[in-house]
Amino acid sequence: MAVSARARRLIKRRSSARPWGLWLPSALIALGMAVPLVYLLYQASSVAPDVWARLLQTRVPGLIVNTLLLTGLVTIGALGLGLLLAWLVERTDLPARKILRSLFIAPLIVPCYLVAICYAAFFGANGLLEKMLQSFGWEMSVPSIYGLGGAAFVLILATYPYVYVIVRASLERFDSTLLDAARACGASRVRAALRITLPLLVPALSAGGVLAALYSLSDFGVVTTLRQQTFVSVIYQQLTGRYDPSAAAALGALLVLLTLLLLWGQGRIWGRRRFASEKPSGRPAPLVRLGRWKIPALALIVVVLIAGLLLPLGVLSFWLVNSWLIPQTNALLWGTSGNALLNYLLNSFTVSVAAASLAVLLALPLAYASVRYRDRWSQTWAWVSQAGQSLPGVLIALGLLFVVLRFLPGLYATVLLVILAYVVRFFPQALQALGSGLAQVPACLEEGARLLGHRPLSAFARVTLPLLRPALMGSWILVFLSALRELPATLLLRPAGFDTLPVRIWTAASEGFYAQAAPAALGLIGLSIPLLFWLHRGSSAQGSVKSYD
Amino acid sequence: MRKWLTLRLLIVGGILGILVPLTSGIGSLGMMAQSSGELVIFSGRREPLLTPVLQLFQQQTGVQLTVKFGSTTALAQEILQLQETGRPVPDVFIANDAGTLEFLQRTRGAFQTYTSPQIATMPERFRSSDGSWIGVSGRSRVIIYNKDLVNPEELPTTAFDLIDSKWRGKIAVSNASDTDGFVPWVSALRLTLGDELTKAFLLKLKENQIVILAEQTDIRKAVGRGEFALGLINNYYVYLQRQEPDPAVRNVGILYHDQRPFQLGTLVNSTGAAIVKGAKNLQNAQRFLDLLVSELAQKLFAELNYEYPLLPGVPIQSDVREELPSGELEGLKQLPVSPADLGKELEATQQLLEEVGWF
Numbered sequence: 001m002a003v004s005a006r007a008r009r010l011i012k013r014r015s016s017a018r019p020w021g022l023w024l025p026s027a028l029i030a031l032g033m034a035v036p037l038v039y040l041l042y043q044a045s046s047v048a049p050d051v052w053a054r055l056l057q058t059r060v061p062g063l064i065v066n067t068l069l070l071t072g073l074v075t076i077g078a079l080g081l082g083l084l085l086a087w088l089v090e091r092t093d094l095p096a097r098k099i100l101r102s103l104f105i106a107p108l109i110v111p112c113y114l115v116a117i118c119y120a121a122f123f124g125a126n127g128l129l130e131k132m133l134q135s136f137g138w139e140m141s142v143p144s145i146y147g148l149g150g151a152a153f154v155l156i157l158a159t160y161p162y163v164y165v166i167v168r169a170s171l172e173r174f175d176s177t178l179l180d181a182a183r184a185c186g187a188s189r190v191r192a193a194l195r196i197t198l199p200l201l202v203p204a205l206s207a208g209g210v211l212a213a214l215y216s217l218s219d220f221g222v223v224t225t226l227r228q229q230t231f232v233s234v235i236y237q238q239l240t241g242r243y244d245p246s247a248a249a250a251l252g253a254l255l256v257l258l259t260l261l262l263l264w265g266q267g268r269i270w271g272r273r274r275f276a277s278e279k280p281s282g283r284p285a286p287l288v289r290l291g292r293w294k295i296p297a298l299a300l301i302v303v304v305l306i307a308g309l310l311l312p313l314g315v316l317s318f319w320l321v322n323s324w325l326i327p328q329t330n331a332l333l334w335g336t337s338g339n340a341l342l343n344y345l346l347n348s349f350t351v352s353v354a355a356a357s358l359a360v361l362l363a364l365p366l367a368y369a370s371v372r373y374r375d376r377w378s379q380t381w382a383w384v385s386q387a388g389q390s391l392p393g394v395l396i397a398l399g400l401l402f403v404v405l406r407f408l409p410g411l412y413a414t415v416l417l418v419i420l421a422y423v424v425r426f427f428p429q430a431l432q433a434l435g436s437g438l439a440q441v442p443a444c445l446e447e448g449a450r451l452l453g454h455r456p457l458s459a460f461a462r463v464t465l466p467l468l469r470p471a472l473m474g475s476w477i478l479v480f481l482s483a484l485r486e487l488p489a490t491l492l493l494r495p496a497g498f499d500t501l502p503v504r505i506w507t508a509a510s511e512g513f514y515a516q517a518a519p520a521a522l523g524l525i526g527l528s529i530p531l532l533f534w535l536h537r538g539s540s541a542q543g544s545v546k547s548y549d
Numbered sequence: 550m551r552k553w554l555t556l557r558l559l560i561v562g563g564i565l566g567i568l569v570p571l572t573s574g575i576g577s578l579g580m581m582a583q584s585s586g587e588l589v590i591f592s593g594r595r596e597p598l599l600t601p602v603l604q605l606f607q608q609q610t611g612v613q614l615t616v617k618f619g620s621t622t623a624l625a626q627e628i629l630q631l632q633e634t635g636r637p638v639p640d641v642f643i644a645n646d647a648g649t650l651e652f653l654q655r656t657r658g659a660f661q662t663y664t665s666p667q668i669a670t671m672p673e674r675f676r677s678s679d680g681s682w683i684g685v686s687g688r689s690r691v692i693i694y695n696k697d698l699v700n701p702e703e704l705p706t707t708a709f710d711l712i713d714s715k716w717r718g719k720i721a722v723s724n725a726s727d728t729d730g731f732v733p734w735v736s737a738l739r740l741t742l743g744d745e746l747t748k749a750f751l752l753k754l755k756e757n758q759i760v761i762l763a764e765q766t767d768i769r770k771a772v773g774r775g776e777f778a779l780g781l782i783n784n785y786y787v788y789l790q791r792q793e794p795d796p797a798v799r800n801v802g803i804l805y806h807d808q809r810p811f812q813l814g815t816l817v818n819s820t821g822a823a824i825v826k827g828a829k830n831l832q833n834a835q836r837f838l839d840l841l842v843s844e845l846a847q848k849l850f851a852e853l854n855y856e857y858p859l860l861p862g863v864p865i866q867s868d869v870r871e872e873l874p875s876g877e878l879e880g881l882k883q884l885p886v887s888p889a890d891l892g893k894e895l896e897a898t899q900q901l902l903e904e905v906g907w908f
Binding site: 058242476 | 559560562589591595596597615616617618619620622623625626627629630631633634635636639724725726728762763764766770771773774775776793795797798896899903904906908
């Protein structure tokens with residue numbers, strides 16, 4: 001009796017009193033994450049009207065068309081490809097589905113700027129492909145990889161895995177009895193698919209589509225390599241090529257606006273049509289027999305895997321082999337030794353470790369507040385702190401530069417600034433991973449510890465934290481991986497003498513020293529494979545954690 | 550205690566991850582400030598072009614070098630920001646365009662003056678009048694062409710012929726951020742022809758579907774690959790392209806445009822170096838500047854990078870000399886402007902390019 005009275009008191013206290021020790025840090029962290037964005041908008045608002053007028057007259061119309069065309073193409077392409085592949089491995093009698101299921105996300109191991117570099121060298125005029133054709137005696141010129149088509153193609157390859165993963169998860173949980181009911185009522189196969197399957201997949205498609213759209217809006221490496229001008233590439237040019245950052249700030253603000261419009265539009269289009277099956281179906285849905293469609297399906301899969309994975313890896317390996325055969329003078333000119341490479345690796349490693357640890361530590365209170373206390377404020381803070389998610393690295397660098405130069409000049413051109421940029425940019429990833437991990441740890445366990453006399457922090461550390469370990473590791477690796485591959489913000493913010501692997505790959509490749517870029521690139525890929533594997537395994541193991549609940 | 554392990558690991562990782570780079574960063578910058586054995590250089594010149602000279606300096610002096618490579622404009626901005634915020638600045642700034650140095654000195658007073666007997670031997674045209682910067686190596690604007698695609702007889706003799714529809718979509722050029730190639734040339738045109746004519750010319754080029762690439766390296770590679778027949782470029786890129794490992798892309802030719810009677814002449818410009826105001830390793834910086842204009846370094850620039858040595862008496866590289874109209878830099882018909890003139894026009898030219906839509 002005494003215990004339950006205490007429990008009631010505790011629960012009451014939790015719901016009424018705001019836990020300031022948690023709430024205040026959460027608010028501060030969230031606001032901190034949003035500062036670069038807010039200050040960027042503030043800077044843009046103080047841009048002189050004549051600069052605005054000039055920009056709107058000359059650059060902006062073309063840029064909006066270019067950017068939207070690319071984003072639209074990539075979103076549609078990624079949705080189509082992701083949906084098709086997910087359907088093939090989940091719902092058809094395709095052979096080797098188990099292996100393919102994991103293979104389809106394998107293109108994620110190659111950062112998209114590397115894919116673009118490889119494509120430019122492979123498909124470009126007088127490139128590897130034309131050479132190969134020539135060696136067979138075929139003289140033909142390959143259609144240009146540069147411009148909208150090529151950029152969209154590479155970005156589709158980079159983004160379809162996101163759509164695929166989400167849609168596949170949704171198909172796995174699909175309640176097939178609904179389809180049976182529709183068929184029993186006389187609906188044709190197509191009609192049933194259109195009226196039942198598609199609406200049920202809408203949330204997944206919408207989430208995947210937004211990811212793909214945001215990705216292509218914020219891409220820097222692919223559009224720069226393949227000469228497609230978008231907001232991001234032009235902002236980067238403005239930042240590195242001019243003395244007055246006001247045009248960059250103005251264009252940055254427009255890009256933010258475009259991003260917000262996109263998110264708002266997604267809410268408008270999909271928001272009202274939400275269908276969800278309440279419970280997963282008890283029995284697996286019957287597989288669709290592909291019949292003679294098996295051949296084209298397999299052909300498509302082969303093309304996707306070659307284009308997304310084997311081709312870039314092959315080109316990189318080719319360069320690596322070539323670098324052993326290259327004349328000595330080239331290496332002398334470049335002056336890159338194995339020692340230097342190790343140094344870049346170390347640089348990449350330290351900033352990524354710092355960024356990952358910092359991001360996870362900072363995300364912990366926010367995730368806890370937003371999962372355990374589902375009040376308006378904690379939700380707001382969680383939302384505010386996600387500013388980095390939809391912002392391209394170039395804009396985060398720009399915003400941080402403005403803030404630092406104005407308020408914290410001591411940070412300018414330091415490694416710490418690079419780390420901060422990573423934290424702001426990848427904080428949402430940490431928050432989301434931690435949040436979903438926390439949601440799976442039942443609150444009653446912690447409440448039990450409180451009842452047994454533990455203080456909040458001690459209960460959290462002794463009960464929740466050990467259970468949270470997989471989520472902690474998962475979110476740490478997620479941020480670490482993203483930081484390891486980050487390019488545009490690093491290019492803009494790194495101090496003298498501090499090059500990371502991606503920066504090195506980028507500068508070497510833009511000089512055309514592919515032989516020097518290849519070892520660094522393969523090193524970067526090699527480093528990410530085990531981590532990505534771990535993440536993938538972790539995400540499929542999460543189901544077992546859930547069953548604990 | 551094991552329960553705390555994860556959190557402690559995280560905290561330790563976070564602290565270490567921040568402290569290590571921070572202390573090493575501060576340490577290296579701090580040491581630069583004290584020890585006389587160091588020199589910090591920002592270089593807008595590409596790494597492979599500068600590395601031989603850096604190695605030479607290191608061999609001669611044993612000084613520890615820290616170099617940041619990047620675009621000249623981005624590094625210039627960084628130096629200005631560092632100066633404004635009172636942070637340690639680099640000692641030497643090497644720009645791929647002396648005009649940028651003149652511009653920075655004029656508008657912000659970013660550099661300190663230095664003269665020495667060695668520097669005094671350089672021609673006056675390639676030195677700043679107040680001693681704030683020195684020219685390091687010379688280059689001229691040329692047309693690069695792909696010999697597989699164009700016969701030498703078909704070539705235009707002046708850049709103004711490039712508006713001919715015969716070249717529609719076949720010319721590559723660099724954008725308004727290319728401060729060591731295209732931008733100074735446009736400045737020179739503005740100074741000789743005036744804004745209106747220059748603007749009209751640029752618009753005609755755009756009408757002729759000229760393709761604007763980000764950098765001159767892109768131009769030489771694209772022309773070498775046969776993507777474009779012609780490119781507007783600095784002279785040494787032609788020779789760099791001929792050094793490509795792949796023989797199929799080496800077949801490029803060089804054309805010094807506007808060399809005939811009644812034609813304007815081409816632009817001869819120079820790279821430059823300056824000692825940054827607030828430099829901590831002043832002595833090393835001065836030694837480095839002296840080295841840059843020494844016979845040895847001038848020869849390296851001439852031989853390895855195919856640029857024109859500016860120090861009188863140092864010979865032009867033999868391949869370059871062979872294709873120069875009279876075998877001498879003086880024999881080249883030149884637009885009558887100096888790097889200092891170009892620096893004054895930098896911002897106005899970029900503005901004009903933006904109005905024309907040169908991106």
